[in-house]
Structures are given as C-alpha cells and as structure tokens.
Amino acid sequence: VSKTVSSFELVLKGRQPHQALTNWLYGELCSAIVDGRLSAGSRLPGSRDFAAQYGISRGTVVNVFERLQAEGYVSCRVGRGTRVSEGIRLTVPSATNPLCQPSYIRRAASAYKRPEVFVDWVVFKGRRPFQMSDPAVREFPSRIWGGIAARHGRRFPSWLREEDDGRGYSPLRNAIAQYVALSRGVKCDADQVVIVSGVQQALDLLLRLLVKKGDPVWTEDPGYFGACIALRNAGAKIIPVPVDGQGLSVSAGIKLCPKASGVLLTPGHQFPLGMTMSLERRIEVLQWASSAGAFIIEDDYDSVYRFAEQPVGALQGLDRNSNVIFVGSFNKLLFSSLRLGYIVLPPALVDVFVGHRRQTDFHTLSLDQAVLCDFIVEGHFGRHLRRMRDLYASRLAVMIDAGHHYLKGLLQISGVQAGLYTAAFLQNGMTSREAEAAATARGIETRALDRFTLRRKDPKGLLLGFAAHDEKAIRQGLGGLAAALGG
Amino acid sequence: VSKTVSSFELVLKGRQPHQALTNWLYGELCSAIVDGRLSAGSRLPGSRDFAAQYGISRGTVVNVFERLQAEGYVSCRVGRGTRVSEGIRLTVPSATNPLCQPSYIRRAASAYKRPEVFVDWVVFKGRRPFQMSDPAVREFPSRIWGGIAARHGRRFPSWLREEDDGRGYSPLRNAIAQYVALSRGVKCDADQVVIVSGVQQALDLLLRLLVKKGDPVWTEDPGYFGACIALRNAGAKIIPVPVDGQGLSVSAGIKLCPKASGVLLTPGHQFPLGMTMSLERRIEVLQWASSAGAFIIEDDYDSVYRFAEQPVGALQGLDRNSNVIFVGSFNKLLFSSLRLGYIVLPPALVDVFVGHRRQTDFHTLSLDQAVLCDFIVEGHFGRHLRRMRDLYASRLAVMIDAGHHYLKGLLQISGVQAGLYTAAFLQNGMTSREAEAAATARGIETRALDRFTLRRKDPKGLLLGFAAHDEKAIRQGLGGLAAALGG
Numbered sequence: 001v002s003k004t005v006s007s008f009e010l011v012l013k014g015r016q017p018h019q020a021l022t023n024w025l026y027g028e029l030c031s032a033i034v035d036g037r038l039s040a041g042s043r044l045p046g047s048r049d050f051a052a053q054y055g056i057s058r059g060t061v062v063n064v065f066e067r068l069q070a071e072g073y074v075s076c077r078v079g080r081g082t083r084v085s086e087g088i089r090l091t092v093p094s095a096t097n098p099l100c101q102p103s104y105i106r107r108a109a110s111a112y113k114r115p116e117v118f119v120d121w122v123v124f125k126g127r128r129p130f131q132m133s134d135p136a137v138r139e140f141p142s143r144i145w146g147g148i149a150a151r152h153g154r155r156f157p158s159w160l161r162e163e164d165d166g167r168g169y170s171p172l173r174n175a176i177a178q179y180v181a182l183s184r185g186v187k188c189d190a191d192q193v194v195i196v197s198g199v200q201q202a203l204d205l206l207l208r209l210l211v212k213k214g215d216p217v218w219t220e221d222p223g224y225f226g227a228c229i230a231l232r233n234a235g236a237k238i239i240p241v242p243v244d245g246q247g248l249s250v251s252a253g254i255k256l257c258p259k260a261s262g263v264l265l266t267p268g269h270q271f272p273l274g275m276t277m278s279l280e281r282r283i284e285v286l287q288w289a290s291s292a293g294a295f296i297i298e299d300d301y302d303s304v305y306r307f308a309e310q311p312v313g314a315l316q317g318l319d320r321n322s323n324v325i326f327v328g329s330f331n332k333l334l335f336s337s338l339r340l341g342y343i344v345l346p347p348a349l350v351d352v353f354v355g356h357r358r359q360t361d362f363h364t365l366s367l368d369q370a371v372l373c374d375f376i377v378e379g380h381f382g383r384h385l386r387r388m389r390d391l392y393a394s395r396l397a398v399m400i401d402a403g404h405h406y407l408k409g410l411l412q413i414s415g416v417q418a419g420l421y422t423a424a425f426l427q428n429g430m431t432s433r434e435a436e437a438a439a440t441a442r443g444i445e446t447r448a449l450d451r452f453t454l455r456r457k458d459p460k461g462l463l464l465g466f467a468a469h470d471e472k473a474i475r476q477g478l479g480g481l482a483a484a485l486g487g
Numbered sequence: 488v489s490k491t492v493s494s495f496e497l498v499l500k501g502r503q504p505h506q507a508l509t510n511w512l513y514g515e516l517c518s519a520i521v522d523g524r525l526s527a528g529s530r531l532p533g534s535r536d537f538a539a540q541y542g543i544s545r546g547t548v549v550n551v552f553e554r555l556q557a558e559g560y561v562s563c564r565v566g567r568g569t570r571v572s573e574g575i576r577l578t579v580p581s582a583t584n585p586l587c588q589p590s591y592i593r594r595a596a597s598a599y600k601r602p603e604v605f606v607d608w609v610v611f612k613g614r615r616p617f618q619m620s621d622p623a624v625r626e627f628p629s630r631i632w633g634g635i636a637a638r639h640g641r642r643f644p645s646w647l648r649e650e651d652d653g654r655g656y657s658p659l660r661n662a663i664a665q666y667v668a669l670s671r672g673v674k675c676d677a678d679q680v681v682i683v684s685g686v687q688q689a690l691d692l693l694l695r696l697l698v699k700k701g702d703p704v705w706t707e708d709p710g711y712f713g714a715c716i717a718l719r720n721a722g723a724k725i726i727p728v729p730v731d732g733q734g735l736s737v738s739a740g741i742k743l744c745p746k747a748s749g750v751l752l753t754p755g756h757q758f759p760l761g762m763t764m765s766l767e768r769r770i771e772v773l774q775w776a777s778s779a780g781a782f783i784i785e786d787d788y789d790s791v792y793r794f795a796e797q798p799v800g801a802l803q804g805l806d807r808n809s810n811v812i813f814v815g816s817f818n819k820l821l822f823s824s825l826r827l828g829y830i831v832l833p834p835a836l837v838d839v840f841v842g843h844r845r846q847t848d849f850h851t852l853s854l855d856q857a858v859l860c861d862f863i864v865e866g867h868f869g870r871h872l873r874r875m876r877d878l879y880a881s882r883l884a885v886m887i888d889a890g891h892h893y894l895k896g897l898l899q900i901s902g903v904q905a906g907l908y909t910a911a912f913l914q915n916g917m918t919s920r921e922a923e924a925a926a927t928a929r930g931i932e933t934r935a936l937d938r939f940t941l942r943r944k945d946p947k948g949l950l951l952g953f954a955a956h957d958e959k960a961i962r963q964g965l966g967g968l969a970a971a972l973g974g
Contacts (some may be wrong), residue, residue: 027766034805035768101835102810103780104749108696112839137647146643149854153636157629201848208720209595213700230668235697248761279514283521287781293590318521323589337649337852348588349570352599359716361688365824366853367636414638 006473012054021056025064032238033073033084044074044082089469113232117225117451122440129477130446132421132465136391137335144332144380148250149371163366166358168342169369173374176342183304183385184268185313185327188344194353195364198341199301202228202327203264206343207234209259209356210295218253218263222452222459224271224299227264236261240454243270247277250284262295267315268303272452272463273423274416282315287324300328304385306465307393307417322346330372332420333385340372388467395466396422402475406482411435411462420467423449426460435462438484444477499541508543511552520560520571525832530668531561532571533588555576585855600719604712604938609927616934616964619908619952623878624822628871632821635861639854649852653845655829656856663829667802670791670872671755672800673813675831681840685828686788689814690751694721695829696843697782698748705740705750709939709946711786714751723748727941730757734764745775749782754802755790757951759939761903771804776810787815791872792954794904796882809833817859819907820872827859834897876956882953882961883909886972889962893969898922898949907954910936915972922949925971931964 015024032038044050047065051058064080068074076082124131152159165171173193180186180383190479196202203226211217213235219227221240231238239260241253247270253263261287267277277285289296316326329341345353357364396417403413403424414423426435428477432448439446439462450458466474498517502511519525531537534552538545552569555561563569594725611618639646654660655665660680679824683689690713698704700722706714708727726747729741734757740750750772754764764772776783785802803813816828832840833870844851862868890900890911899913914921919935926949937945953961 023765030766034770052958101833102777102782102808104697104782105809105833105835105839106780107699109749111699112843114698114842123729140647141646142644146640149640149643150637151640153633153638153640155634156636160624160627160629160824163497164824191552196849197850200846204847209599212590212598226849233846261594266499278510279521290589293593295589297590313518321589337646337651339848339850339852346588346592348592349595352592352596355601356599357929359687359720361684361826362692362713363684363824363826365635365826366855367858368854371640371854428498471815 020322021060022063025056026067028206029064029068031061031072033068038084040084042079042082042084046081048250092230106398115225115229117228121447121451122445124443124445126444127468127473128443129463129469129473130421130466130469130481132447132463134286134319134336134465134468135332135334135420136388136468138468139388139391140335141380141384145375147369148374148378149367152367152374155357159367159370164363166354166363166366167193168364169373170371171377172369173342175373177344179376179381180314180326180328180342182238184300184326184328185317187317187319188326192345192347192350193344194343194345194350194357195369196341196343197300197339198329198331200230200325202298202329202341202343203227203230205357205360206297206325206327206353207236208360209232209353210236211236215261216257216259218248218257219454220248220258220266220270221456222272223264223454224266224293224301227299228454230262233483238454240456243273245274245275247275247281248285249441250281250288254288259292260294262297262464263289264299265315266299266301268300269306269416271299271301272421272447272449273459274418274421276416276418277315278451282318286315286319286321286323290321292439294323296324298324298326300326302332302419304333305419306390307389307396312343315345321480322348325349333388334372334375334381338372340366359398376381392420392467393417395469395471398471398474399464399478402478406475406478407485410482410485413464421463423459423463423467424464426462426485430460430485432458432460432462435460435485439481442480442484444480444484490812503694508591509550512541512543513554516551516555518556525811527651529571530567531571533568544944560844563692568626583732595899602712602716604715608934609932611930611932614695614955614960615930615932616956617908617951617953617961617968618722619934619950619954621823621952621955622819622907623955624819624874625955626875626878628867632862635865636854639861646854646857646956651850651852653841654680655851656860658811658864659856659860660829662860664831666863666868667801667813667815667829667831671787671813671815672804673804673831674804675813679832679834679837681830681837681844682856683828683830684826685816685818686786686814687717689816689830690714690717690784690786691720692844692847693782693784693812693814693840694718694723695847695862696840697721698723702748703744703746705735705744706745706941707735707752707757708941708943709759710751710937710941711753711788713728714786714831715941718751724754725941726908727943729824729943730760730762732762734762734768734871735772737768737775741775746779747781749784750776751784753788755785755787756793756906757904758786758788758909759934759936760967761901761905761944763905764802773802773806773808773810777808781810783811785811785813787813789819789906791820792876792879792906794876794883803831809835813837820875821859821862821868825855825859828873879907879954880904882956882958885958885961886951886953886965889965893962893965893971897972900951908950908952910946911949911951913949917947917972919945919949922947922972925973926968929967929971933965933968933972 012028047061049059051061069076074082075085173190176193177188205340209229211234214237216237216239218239218241226444241259242249316324326344331338400413410428414426432450436446436448447463449461499515534545534548538548561569562572643812660677663680664675664677694717698721701724703724705726705728707730726744729736732886803811813831818825887900897915898911903910919937923935925934936948
C-alpha cells in the first residue's frame with residue numbers, strides 16, 4: 001500500500017484504518033522530515049500534483065502544507081515552491097551538549113555503587129597463575145558435551161514445545177535432585193529444585209524474596225563478596241559474624257543480633273578461608289535458626305571437591321525444620337560460561353519462590369539445560385568430577401610442596417584440602433593488599449584476603465587458585481610470587 | 488582414608504588436618520547417629536575393641552563414649568553394652584508439626600503478592616483458540632534451527648572459553664544491532680546491546696536500577712501487566728496514565744505527575760488495545776522526557792508484525808537525547824521457550840547498567856545465543872518473519888471476517904492490523920470478566936480487558952490471540968464464542 005512520490009523518492013506508509021487523511025499525510029510528512037528522509041531544502045511537489053498523485057482532494061493537501069508551514073517544517077516562497085525548511089530545528093529535543101546527560105542517567109550513575117571488592121581487581125589475559133575463577137577447562141570432555149549438544153540440536157522439534165513453570169527443564173531437575181542427594185546428602189525431590197544461572201542469581205532472587213529493607217542478616221566475615229552484594233541490593237542490614245577454625249561463630253552471631261532474619265553460609269568449604277563448618281557449629285546454627293524462625297542459605301559452591309577425605313555432607317541434610325535453602329552451581333565444576341546452577345527449596349517455600357521468580361524473568365529454559373541433563377544422566381558428570389578431583393588434588397599437592405620450597409618464611413599455604421583455590425598467609429609483614437600489588441606487578445594474579453573482610457581486620461593473606469594451572473605453571477608462579485614477596 | 492567398623496558397617500570419614508582425635512571421633516559418631524547410619528538400639532563395639540580397630544588410645548574412646556552418653560546419644564547398661572539410645576531425640580531441631588513452618592517462610596508467603604492480573608487466569612492444555620502466549624510454533628523452521636544447534640554443538644570446544652562482560656554473546660549483539668536498525672529504525676551499535684531473557688527480565692533489571700522506592704513512574708492504562716509487576720517490585724509509585732486512540736495521553740500524564748522519573752510505553756503496538764502511538768504523541772513524550780530528565784522504556788514486544796502497512800519505526804529512532812531505552816524479544820517472534828531478548832541502552836547508561844546487571848547474575852551466556860546469532864546472520868530470521876507476517880495477516884483477516892459473521896451485535900473485533908492478538912469489544916452488555924468466564928466455560932481461552940486496567944473502568948472487551956491458530960480453529964472458536972456470548 002506504499003506510494004512513492006517520484007520527485008523526492010519518498011515512501012509514504014499506508015494509512016491506518018480510521019486514520020483521517022489529513023492526520024495521515026501530516027504524520028507521514030512530519031516523520032519524513034524528522035527522520036531526514038526529506039532533507040532540508042528539498043522541494044515538495046505542488047499541491048495540485050501531490051493531490052493527483054495520492055488521489056486526495058487538493059484542499060486536504062493545502063491544509064497539511066499550511067500546517068507544516070505554520071509549525072516551521074516547510075517554507076513557501078514565490079518562485080521557489082514549497083521546500084523543507086533550511087536549518088530546521090527538529091521539534092524532537094536534541095541535546096545541545098553531548099556531555100549533558102538526562103538526569104535519570106546521572107541519578108542511576110550516582111546511585112550505582114561499584115562493589116568495593118572489585119576496586120583495582122586486576123584480571124590478566126590468558127590463563128595465568130593463580131587465577132581462581134575457572135576450573136581446568138582444558139580437561140573438560142568437550143567432545144562428549146558437544147556430541148550431546150549436537151544430538152539435542154537435531155532433536156530440536158521436541159524441545160520447541162517444552163513447557164516451563166519457572167523452575168526449569170524438568171528432566172534436569174530430576175537429575176540434580178539425585179546428584180545432590182547422593183553426593184551431598186541433600187534431602188529433596190525434584191519438585192524442590194529450581195534452575196538458575198548460578199549462585200549469584202540464586203542469592204539475588206532468594207534475598208529479594210526473603211528480606212525486607214533493613215532486615216538484619218548474618219554473613220561470614222571474611223566471606224563471599226557475592227553474598228554481600230546480593231544482601232546490599234536486597235536492602236538487608238549486613239551483620240558480619242566472625243569465622244574461626246570451625247566456621248561461623250554462632251555464639252558471636254547470637255550476641256551481635258539474635259533476631260536476625262537469616263544467615264548466609266559456606267559450610268562445606270568456607271569462602272575464602274577454606275575450612276569446613278564443624279558438626280557442633282552446624283547443629284548450633286540449626287538450633288538458632290529453628291528458634292529464630294530464620295533462613296540459612298547454604299552456598300555449596302565447590303564443596304564437592306575434597307581431596308583428603310570424603311566430602312562433608314550438606315548442612316541441609318541435617319535440617320528437619322525447613323530452615324535450610326541449599327544453593328549449588330555447575331559453573332565452577334564444568335566451565336564458567338555454562339551459567340547453570342540450582343536452588344533446593346524447603347517444600348513450603350516452593351510455590352512462593354516460583355511465583356516471585358516468574359515475576360523477574362517468567363521462564364528459565366535453555367538448550368544448555370537439556371545438554372547438562374544428559375551429561376549427568378549418562379554418567380559423564382560423575383566421571384569428570386572424579387578425574388578432576390584427582391587432578392586438583394595433585395595440583396594442590398604440588399602447590400603445597402613447592403610452596404614450602406619457594407615461600408618459606410614468606411607465605412604459608414593453608415592445609416585445607418578442598419576446592420579450586422587455597423588461602424595462604426603472609427609471614428613477611430606485608431598487608432594483603434601490599435602482597436597482591438607486588439604479585440600483580442610481576443604478572444601474578446592473586447586476591448588479597450582483606451577484599452573479603454567486613455569488620456574483621458586484615459587476615460594478611462592471599463587466595464591462590466590451583467585448579468586451572470598445571471604443575472609447571474604452579475612452580476613458575478610460586479617462584480615469581482617468592483620474588484614479589486621479597487624472597 | 489576411610490575406616491569401616493565391621494560390626495555395624497559404619498564408614499567413618501578421615502580426620503581433618505589439625506583436628507583433635509576426640510573431636511573427630513565425637514563428631515563422626517554424632518553425625519552417624521544424627522544421619523541415622525547408626526540406628527536406634529544398635530550396639531557399638533566395646534571401647535577396647537574400638538580403640539584397637541582405630542589405633543586410638545582406649546582413654547580417648549572412653550571419653551567420647553561418656554560424652555555421647557552424657558548428651559543422650561548412647562546408653563550403657565550392664566550386660567547390653569553401649570547402644571544408640573532408643574527413641575533418641577536428635578539435638579537437631581525437628582518440627583513437631585509439619586504444618587508449623589518457620590516464620591521466615593510465613594513472612595515470605597504473606598509478603599508475596601500474586602499479581603491480581605493472574606487471579607483466575609485459566610490456561611487450557613493443548614493449543615486452543617484464542618490462546619495468545621505463543622506464536623505459530625508449528626510453522627517454525629525447526630530443522631534449520633536444529634541444524635545450527637547441532638553444528639554449534641560439534642564446534643563446542645571453541646564455545647567453552649567464550650568470555651562475557653555481562654552483555655551476552657558478542658556476535659549476537661552485533662546481529663541484533665543490525666536487525667533493530669534495519670527493521671525498527673533504532674539508532675545504536677552493538678556496544679549498547681545487552682542480551683536478557685526477555686522483556687520481563689529487561690524491565691525488572693532496568694527498573695531496579697532506575698527507580699528508587701516511591702519514585703513515580705507513568706504507565707499506560709490499560710497496559711502491560713508485566714510492566715506493573717516490575718514497577719511494583721522495584722518500589723515505584725505507579726502513575727496510571729490513560730491511553731486513547733493515539734496512545735498514551737502525554738498531557739494527562741503531565742497533569743497527573745509532571746515530575747515522574749520515567750514512563751513505560753508500548754508505542755509500536757499498544758498492549759492491550761493495539762493502536763500505534765501517533766507521531767505527535769511521540770514528539771510530545773520525548774519533549775516531556777527531555778525536560779523532565781526522565782527515562783522512556785520502549786517495549787517493542789511484537790511491533791515487527793504489522794500487516795496493513797510497513798512497521799512504524801521505533802520511538803528510539805526519534806530520540807536525540809538519550810531518554811529512550813529500547814527493549815525487544817525473540818520469544819514472541821520465534822518460540823516462547825527460547826528466552827532471549829535484548830535491551831538497547833543509551834551509550835551513557837551502558838557501563839552502569841552492565842555493572843548493575845552483573846551483580847544479579849554475573850554472566851548471561853548460553854548456547855542458544857550462538858544458535859540465534861547464526862539464525863539471524865544466515866537470513867533465516869528475516870525469511871521467517873516475512874512468512875509469519877503473511878500467515879498472521881491471513882489469520883487475522885479470517886478472524887475479522889468470521890467475526891462479522893458469527894459475532895454481529897455481540898463482539899466487535901478491533902481493526903488494528905498488527906501483532907499476534909487483537910482486542911475485541913463487547914456489544915452484548917457483558918462485563919469483560921463475565922464474557923471471559925462464559926468463554927472459559929465453553930473451553931475458549933480469552934483474556935478480559937479489565938485485567939489490564941489500573942484506574943480506568945472496564946473497557947468491556949476481550950483479547951483474542953490469532954497467530955497460533957489456523958483458519959478452522961479460528962472459525963470454530965468464534966462459533967463457540969458466539970454461543971458463549973449469547974448469540
């Protein structure tokens with residue numbers, strides 16, 4: 001239904017049903033001028049020709065031209081015809097100074113706080129010791145994963161009509177329920193499992209639901225920075241509770257704030273110090289939560305890797321009272337760009353959580369969920385975990401051994417035998433940040449332990465990732481680190 | 488390092504480094520009892536045998552047994568040995584009444600509000616007229632999509648190390664930038680594009696960043712329910728602004744609240760009434776936003792389908808002042824379980840938004856992003872849109888034509904020639920809800936228009952989806968609807 005005015009090659013869009021001719025023509029010409037399709041100075045056909053071209057009465061065209069002239073879009077001079085105004089100032093606002101942003105952007109920018117933990121957070125390109133964000137992706141069985149993905153691709157028509165109630169791909173939820181029951185002692189069935197993109201989305205969604213502005217929540221000090229970010233975004237009052245060799249000190253928490261709404265814990269492998277929460281502390285925290293009606297979010301980010309002994313079971317497995325919400329992720333176990341994790345909810349919280357979650361993104365399906373499901377069900381996941389457990393154990397052993405050799409008197413590597421990284425404590429008098437900066441200057445990536453503290457004073461140490469680095473890289477890195485730390 | 492006590496087949500986990508023998512043994516036995524691995528009444532070996540089995544001094548074993556006895560875990564009677572207490576009450580709290588939930592769950596449940604729009608929202612199983620949530624998935628070129636997915640699966644190793652800065656798969660962002668520029672007149676480059684799961688996640692993320700508690704925001708009345716949900720969750724004060732034949736009444740908005748922080752609009756195809764916002768209104772709203780420093784979130788959910796004329800360009804294309812944030816989705820264009828949409832941000836907002844977004848889920852990659860990217864770049868997307876535009880136009884024509892035939896005097900189907908659904912207005916005196924209930928009773932899915940109103944009185948009409956239903960289904964559905972509405 002488009003009509004072209006040949007003299008200026010303008011496509012006018014068809015008229016809407018019920019739209020008045022005058023409004024349509026006015027709108028189309030306005031739009032062409034605003035869009036620049038009719039450029040400044042170009043000539044419009046005479047009203048008589050124009051009317052004939054479009055089969056409109058000449059009176060309508062004259063009306064529109066007069067309106068355009070009155071509003072400054074076109075000008076009309078004897079002998080020059082009707083032309084688009086030169087140097088037309090659009091009625092659409094135009095920023096005179098590009099540096100002058102609208103105030104909503106200035107408000108957002110000033111309200112947005114970059115988390116302090118990330119200030120001067122240097123990430124080197126390439127895989128360098130002792131980066132701790134990735135597992136050993138070179139060891140990932142990518143052919144197997146790719147084969148499953150290709151198979152799911154070919155079977156795509158069946159996936160097309162997958163339905164999701166906000167919890168994610170149902171066969172994957174079954175596989176996860178079995179996996180966490182077997183390997184972590186979590187008590188659950190698939191109905192309680194909700195797929196998310198990882199621990200951070202789990203915390204963000206949970207805390208938005210569970211916390212009202214100003215509600216006090218305990219968190220480990222030092223602790224996982226993502227937990228603090230999610231707590232702050234949810235408006236919680238963060239209650240830093242000190243961590244000792246047995247994990248979070250429940251008695252200290254009770255002294256600080258007995259009526260807290262909940263607590264965020266990493267009982268399997270404390271972030272960043274690495275110890276496991278003792279059974280006594282586990283029972284203490286369950287008792288407190290039960291009497292306070294509080295939630296415990298158990299962040300089980302990498303507890304499945306424990307080298308010297310069997311993994312310690314999940315706190316959730318001891319809970320008889322629906323206090324514990326269990327959160328896990330595959331991103332650190334398989335590869336970081338996977339973006340799949342899960343929440344195991346107490347049965348009574350499932351409906352409310354799913355309703356709440358649907359309000360934030362409606363659905364959660366992705367083809368990756370189907371691929372991961374088969375990867376687990378066909379046994380590849382278990383095999384990969386066992387291979388990585390051996391590999392990481394040997395890499396950690398190299399690190400501890402070489403650490404004794406290179407770093408004696410400078411840095412004491414923690415004896416914790418778990419996870420993808422280890423804490424190491426400075427013996428050379430440097431603060432955590434001084435040591436991190438010295439390492440960075442030599443191209444070695446570490447994380448200062450005091451980045452993860454809240455009230456606690458600097459634990460004077462570094463986090464060193466070992467999982468993604470082979471023996472040679474670890475030895476070289478430790479050599480460099482020794483030089484950086486003044487060895 | 489595990490040791491088995493054969494007499495009761497108990498696996499004791501290895502001792503942690505630095506853990507005292509007594510603590511270890513106590514913890515292990517506690518744990519076995521709490522876990523039920525040592526069941527009530529079962530007999531422990533004598534302290535002498537036990538000590539010999541584990542190579543521990545008998546004194547240690549006696550100490551632990553005494554501690555367990557003192558705490559009630561085990562009991563000791565002459566002639567019966569040491570046994571796990573009968574009817575042991577775990578020190579782990581146990582809900583006496585399963586209906587008695589912890590208070591954090593009760594608080595979450597009472598704070599959670601099911602959006603009113605969904606109350607009695609009946610969804611029939613199977614594809615029935617006039618469901619409006621899905622496009623015509625039977626027509627989706629699933630072999631082509633599946634072939635691309637299979638190819639990406641085989642190429643998986645390259646994907647394994649994909650990096651993401653929080654905006655999503657970079658080649659897909661390029662493809663989207665080109666698509667929205669060409670088909671919607673959006674002015675942007677790929678740096679401004681952020682991948683999300685759809686319109687709802689876009690609104691949720693944007694409003695959490697842009698709105699502080701109590702900030703007034705205009706929204707269309709009637710309007711998109713998801714917008715109200717996201718506004719409420721962000722704590723905004725919702726300012727319902729009436730919609731007329733030209734779209735949102737900017738002058739009414741200015742009267743109601745001139746200093747609003749922003750506005751949520753569906754200018755391309757107003758939800759639910761279907762009209763396009765006129766150019767005059769577009770310029771009015773841009774002028775208001777510019778002078779108020781306000782944001783305009785342009786929700787372009789299905790504007791690409793316009794049957795009687797070319798699509799109307801995006802409001803974003805007229806913006807010269809960074810007021811407009813453009814939001815779109817592929818879920819309604821391809822298939823609902825895809826879960827991919829995008830935001831086009833003003834350049835000055837990109838860094839802040841990406842920082843904010845990373846705090847909620849860190850990364851956004853998925854294999855589907857790579858598949859969609861090739862689907863667009865290889866031209867399948869454009870072809871599919873053109874095919875669907877023709878198909879939907881013919882289905883809408885059937886609906887209007889058959890509507891005249893079956894529903895004369897009962898229901899007037901709107902003349903709007905766009906989108907995947909149409910509004911229809913009751914002429915039989917029924918309210919929207921009465922009509923919806925009557926249709927539901929005959930197995931016909933419609934949505935009462937008053938579900939989408941805020942202050943506005945019942946527009947007395949229904950939404951009818953046509954995109955996913957063939958001619959026969961539409962005719963049958965309209966016949967049934969006529970009977971339901973008293974024809």
